[in-house]
Structures are given as structure tokens and as C-alpha cells.
């Protein structure tokens with residue numbers, strides 16, 4: 001566990017504006033205010049996030065970068081309503097998710113957010129296409145329509161020939177692309193991704209980023225991803241850095257960009 005508590009500048013709000021967005025520009029897709037997160041380890045409390053203010057506009061593709069252990073995954077999980085912050089407020093698509101009852105939060109997540117998290121979490125007994133269909137079924141898309149969409153999504157991530165493969169017969173990069181296709185199922189308005197290109201070679205990573213950028217610019221989907229991957233920085237609208245529990249527009253020591 002790496003925890004750093006050096007003195008940092010005060011929390012700040014970063015705002016973006018991207019002119020070629022297709023969605024509702026008036027409402028930020030993601031709005032976080034005063035996010036703090038402390039973890040209890042034994043009898044000690046570690047404060048990982050110390051007052052994060054962040055606004056991300058609809059249709060933006062943004063990257064969260066920062067040193068290992070700086071709290072990027074923790075922040076992404078809080079923004080996606082998977083973790084509850086110690087304090088602070090999160091609004092997604094204009095709706096406050098802070099304090100929403102669990103069942104309402106689950107429903108909101110299912111309807112609006114596509115998650116790409118490390119580990120892929122594919123059902124081992126289901127084929128690539130069935131893994132995506134299962135998600136579509138949960139979103140109320142069934143039968144032929146679900147089959148058609150799952151095959152289309154697998155084609156978009158370059159896996160047209162793997163629709164019937166089980167996860168055990170896929171490489172790490174292929175599993176990652178199935179997980180990406182699954183996150184896009186049902187056209188979520190938000191995509192939250194943790195290292196989505198980590199297991200992909202340069203060309204495939206670039207193809208995935210182009211796909212996400214197209215969704216953002218043509219369909220107003222908003223994409224926020226944690227990455228250490230410098231290869232995808234040029235495709236993002238903005239890079240936001242998490243350092244010492246705060247957001248900063250420029251890192252003090254950017255060497256972490258070339259990690260992993």
C-alpha cells in the first residue's frame with residue numbers, strides 16, 4: 001500500500017468545454033464536490049482522497065492519471081456509485097447519487113453506466129456473445145435483438161470470429177475487448193473504465209480509444225478512464241491528475257505516466 005501525505009495545493013475544480021459534443025451540454029455528465037475517502041486499516045485511518053472537486057462535460061473523453069496508489073480506482077468507484085465516499089457529493093447526468101437507496105442506485109447504474117474494470121469479470125460458462133447478451137437481458141433487451149447487438153459489439157472491438165468462444169479460450173487482450181464490448185451494451189450514457197487498454201497492443205488500444213471517442217462525439221456518451229498509458233493521451237479531451245488525494249491539472253512528477 002502506498003500512501004503519501006505531502007502538503008499539496010488546495011482542491012480545485014477543473015472544467016472542460018468540447019465544442020463537438022452531441023449530448024446535453026448544459027448538464028455536466030459527472031459532478032463531484034468535496035469527495036473525501038478514508039480507509040480503516042487496523043486501528044489506523046488512511047485518508048486517500050482529501051477533497052476532490054471535478055466536473056466532466058457530456059461527450060468528453062477524459063483520463064484520470066496519477067502515481068500508483070494515489071486513489072484513481074477509488075475515485076472512479078465513487079464516481080460510479082460502487083463505493084460510498086466518507087464525505088462529499090456525486091451527481092451523474094444531473095441526478096445526485098449520494099444517498100440514493102441501494103436498489104435505486106443499482107438501477108441507475110444498470111441503465112446509465114458501462115463499467116470496464118480490471119479482472120474483466122466475464123461469466124466463465126458463457127460464450128463471448130452470451131456474456132454481452134446477459135448484460136443486455138438485464139437492461140430489458142432480449143432474444144434476437146440482444147443476439148444482433150452482441151455480435152455487432154464484438155465486431156466493433158475486432159472479435160467477430162470469437163462470438164462463440166468461452167473466456168478460457170480467449171487471450172487476456174481478447175477478454176478485455178469482450179469486457180469493453182459488454183460495457184457498451186445498451187448504449188450507456190457514461191463509460192467508466194479502469195486501465196481499459198492495459199492488456200492490448202498499441203494498434204488495438206488505439207482502435208478501442210477511437211471507438212470510445214466516436215461514441216462520445218457522435219452519441220454524446222461520456223468516457224472517464226483511469227490509465228497509465230501515455231499512448232492514449234492524445235485521443236483524450238483532457239487529462240486529470242490525482243496526486244496526494246487531490247486533483248491537479250499538472251503532476252509534480254509525471255514519471256508514473258510511463259509505468260506499467
Ligand SMILES: Nc1ncnc2c1ncn2[C@@H]1O[C@H](COP(=O)(O)OP(=O)(O)OP(=O)(O)O)[C@@H](O)[C@H]1O
Pocket residue numbers: 001002003039040041048066067068069070071072073074075
Ligand atoms: N478497501 C480498502 N481498504 C484499505 N485500503 C484501501 C482499500 N482500497 C484501496 N485502498 C488503498 O487506497 C490507496 C488508493 O488505492 P487505489 O486502488 O485507488 O489507487 P490507484 O491510484 O488506482 O493505484 P494503481 O494505479 O496502482 O491501480 C492505496 O494505498 C490502497 O492500498
